Amino acid sequence: MKKHLLLCILLVIGAISHNAVAQTGSELRFVLHAEPKTFNPLLVEDDASESIRYLTGGVLIRVNRLTQEITPELATRWKISNGGRTISFELRRDGRFSDGTPFSAEDVAYTMTQLMDPALHSPTGDAFRSGEGQVQVKTLGSDRVEITFPAPIAGLERLFDQVAIMSAHSAQKEMAVLGPYYVAENKAGSYLILKRNPYYWKQDGSGRQLPYVDSVRLDIVQNQDTEILRLLRGEIHFINSLNPEYFDKVTSENPGMAHDAGVSLDSEEIWFNQVARAPLPDYKKQWFRSTNFRRAISEAINRQDLARVAFRGYAHPAIGPVSPANKFWFNSHLQAHPFDQKSALHRLNEDGFNLKDGVLRDRDGHVVEFSVITNAGNKYRERMAAMIQQDLEGIGIKLNVVTLDFPSLIERITRNFNYEACLLGLLNDDLDPNSQMNLWLSSAENHQWNPAQKTPETAWEAQLDKLMRAQASTLNENKRKKYFDEVQQIVWEQEPFIYLVNRDALSAVSSVVQNVHPAVLRPQVYWNIDQLSLAQQVAEKH
C-alpha cells in the first residue's frame, strides 16, 4: 500500500513537472509487426489489432499497467451487487465519439449486446461468459447502465479493460471511437496514421486536453532488424517489446534508450502428452503420466543456464503458472525447482528406470528417448530445446528436437495429438487467474496436456477443477487467493507444465519521448499514450 502511494506521488510529481515542459504537436512513430486484421474492437484476436484497439478504444475501466490497479475511465463509478452477477456503471456525461456523436449508456448497452452475441465468438466476450443464460443489459438513463450476468464473475471489473465501447448511432460504425486517437489513414501493408480524437474526454492536471501528441504513425515492419535500425537512426520513437540480443545492441549503442521493466507475466514451458488416445507407444504414455518422471525431467533442466544463455540473462527461472510480476496472485511460498540431476536420477530409479553406460532405460528395457516439438523460427525456443537436449543427456535421456511451422504444431497438439512433448510459451495479458479457467479445467479444450476430459482422469486434476471453480464463484479476494495458491501448489508438485523461465519485459525508448514509464503489462511502453509527449529540439545558439 505504501509502495503504491509512493509511486502515485512520484507519478503526480512527474506529471506536474512534465506539464510544465510538455510539448504538444508532432508525430509519435513506432512499428506494428503485422497488419491489423480488424478494426472491430469486439473481434480483436491478433496483436496488431489489439494495439489499434488500445490506441483508439475508450473503455469504462482501465487496468493501470504500471500499478496493476483499476482506474475509472468512461465510467466514473461502479458497483457490483447481486452476489457478483450485476455491475452498475455511472458514466461520464461529456463524452463524445471521434465523429462528434454523443456517448451515452445506449452505446454501452449496444456494445455489450454485440459482445455477448454467441454467434460472434469473441475472445473478449467469452471471458465474460460465466454460465448458461442471457446477459441482461439495462439503461437507467443516459448515464447509467446495469449489466447482469447469468452467474457471478470473479474479477469482473478488470475484464472491462478489454471492452472498447462502440457507438450505437454513428454512421462510421466501429471507426467512431472514444479513445485518444482515431484511424485517419490506412495504407494496407504499409502504415497507419492515427490522429488525435478532437472529442477525447481526458485532460491533464492543468486542464489541457489530452493527448499531447497530435498523431501516431504505425509502420508495418515485420523485420526486427529493420525496426531496431530505424530506432537507432531516430526514425521511430520506441520499440514496445524487444528481444534480448536487440536489447544488448541498444544498450551498447545508447544505454539511455534501453529499459528492463523486470520479469514479465509470460512464461516458457514444456509439457508431456498425456492424452490416452494419442498415437504413442503405451510405455511412453506410462512415462509421461508418471509424476516422478516429470519431476525428474524438471530437476534435470538447468533453468539458470536457460535464463543466462538462451535469454542473455534477461529472464528468470520460472516457478509456477504465475510469474512474480503478478504481485497479488503469485504464490510466494513456492521456489523454483532446483537443478539436481542426482535427485532426478533418484526419482527415476523409484519408477524403475536405470542408467547404464550413459543410457537410461525403463523397467522393461526401453531406451528413454522422446521428441519435443516447438515452433520453428523462434530462436529462443530453439535454443532452449538444444540446451535441454544437453541437460537430459546428463541423465542418459535422448531428446530429439523437432521444429515445426506453427500450423503443423497446432494441429498436433489440438487435433491428432501426435506428439510426445511440446515446448511453447504462455503470453499472459490478464492478471486474474479466471482468464486461465480454460487452461486448468480438465474438461477445457486448452487443458493442453490432456484436453477435453469427460471426467478428470487423475485425482489432482479433479482437485484443480474444484479449486478453480471455487475461486471463480467467490468475490472475496483473499479466499480466491487461497484457492489459487493451492492450484499453484498442486501444479508445482505435479508439473503437468514444466515451467522453465519467465522473460523480462524489455523495451527501448528514444530520449525524445517524455513521460515514459515502461511496465511489464502490455503495452509496455505506450500504456499511457495520451500522456506521452515529444520534447522539442533545442534550438542551436546563434
Next chain:
Amino acid sequence: MKWLRTGAIVFLLLVAAASLSADFVAPAHYAYQFRSETDAPPSYRHPLGTDDLGRDRLSRVLFGTRVSLLLAPAAAWLSSLLALLVGGISGFLGGRLEKIVIAATDLFLSLPWLFLLLTVRAMLPLNVSPMVSVVITFALLGCLGWAGAARVICADARTMRQADFVLLARASGSSGLRLLWRHVLPNLRPIVLAQFWISIPVFILTEANLGMLGLGVTEPLPSWGSLLRELQSYPAISGQPWLFIPLLLFVIVVGSFHLVLRTEELPA
C-alpha cells in the same frame, strides 16, 4: 588458367578431407555447449569463436561441411540430371511431347511446392534422425529444382534438331537413342553445368530458409545453412565479423566448384 583449376581441385579435396576427419581435427564435439563461453571471439581454444550456445564454431563448420558438401552437390546433380532428361528428350523429339512437357514445366514452376515439403515432413516419424531428415529435404529439393533449367535445355535441344552436326549424324545412319546420347546430350553440357553450379548454393540457402519452417537440419546437427542463419541478425553481424568466415568458406567452395566444372573455355 589450368593452375586455377588445379588450385580449386586441391582446395576442394582439402575441405573434403578436413570435414571427413572432423572427428579427429575438430576442437570439440559440434553439439557440446561451453555455456560459460557463449558468443566468444576467436581464441586459441576456439579458433572461430563460439556460437550463441557456446558451441565451437570451427567444429560446427567442419561437421556442417560434411552435410552440405555431400548433400547439396548430390541434390544439384539430381536436379540437373532431371532437367537434362526432361528438357533434352522433349526438346529433341519435339511435337506433342514437347508441348506437353513445356506446359508441365511452366506449371511446375508456379506451384507452391513448400506444402509438399511440409507434408513430407509431417509424414516422417518425430524421432527420425536429423541426418535422415536432411537427406530427405535435399532429395526433395533436387526433385523439385529441375523445371527452370529444363525449359532452357528444351529450347537448346530444339535448336539442335536442325543443327548441321545432327543432320550429318542422321545422314551417317545414326538415329534415336544413339543420336540423342552421342550427339545431342553432350552439346547440352554448358547449360547443365550452369544449372549444377547455381543449384549448389541455392539448395544450401534454401535449406537455411526452410529451417524457418522446421524443414531444415534439426538440432544439434550443423549445416552451412544453419551457420549462415547466424548472419541474419543485425546485432550478430555488427559486433562479430568472424561470423562471416563460414560465408567466406562457402563462397570459396562454390567458386572452386565453378572453376572445376567449367569446361567451356573462352574462344582464343
Next chain:
Amino acid sequence: MRRLRQHAVKLVLTLTVGGFLAATLVRLAPGFGVDEEQLDTRLNGQSIESLSHKTENDENLLFFYLHYGERVLHGDLGMSRTLQRPVAQLLSERLPETLKSVALGLALGWVSGISLAILSVIVRSYSLDALSSLICGVLLCIPAAVWALLFVLARAPERLVLALIVLPKIYSFSRNLLVRSAGQPHVLAAHAKGLTTIRVLTWHILPTAAPQLLALLGVSVSVAFAAAVPVEALCDLPGIGQLAWKAALGRDLYLLTTLSVLVTAITLLANSACELLGSTIRGSEA
C-alpha cells in the same frame, strides 16, 4: 491467329489444372484448418469448435474448387482467412508493388548479367571471366536475409535485392551459351573474314543463342516471382510475395489458390511470349 487461339486454350487449361493442384497441395498440407486463435485461453469450447468449423466447407477439395471456379467467373476471388479481407482487394493493392520490384529486378539483373556475359566473350580475358564468376558466386552465396539487412543498413532501395538474386543465374547460363555460340565455325569464319567484334556479336553470336536466351528470359520471370516471396517478407515490401508468405503460414486456401493461378498465368504468358518470339526469329532465319 490460330496459334494465338491455341495458346489461349493452353493457358486456360493449364491455369485450371494449376489452380486445382495448388489447392490440393495446400489442403493436404499439415496444419490446414487450424487457427492460432485456438490456443487463446479466453475462448470457451463452443468458440473453439466454431473456429474448427470455419474451414469445413473447404475440406472437400472438389467442392471447394468448383465453388471457387464459380465465384471467379463472377469476379469474386473469395475472402482471405488470414487477413480478413477480400482477395481481389488484396491483389489490387499489392500486385503493382510486386510488378514494380520484379520488373526492376529483371531489368537490372538482365542488363548486368548479359553485359557481364558479353564482356567475357568479346574481351576474351580469363581475368575478367574469373572476376565475373567470382562476383556471381558471391551473389549466389549471400542469403536474401543478409542482403535485406545490408540494404537497410546502407539505406538502399530494397527492391534491388531481386536484381542481385536474378543476376548470377542470368550470367551463368548466358555466359555458357554465348561462349558455345562464339566457338561455332561460322563465327570463326566471320572473324577470319575481318568482321568487327561488335558485328560478329550482333549478327552471329547472339542470334545463334537467341532461342535459348529467350527461354531463359521466360524462366527468369518465374525465378523473379519466386525470389519475391522471401525478399518482400524480409524487406517488408507490401507485395504479393509477402502476401504469399503470410498465406502459406496461415494455410489460406483462397489466397494461395488465387496467387498460384496468378503466378502460373504470368509464367505461362512470359514463357509463351518468349517462345513466340523465338519461333519468329527462327522463322526469319530460315
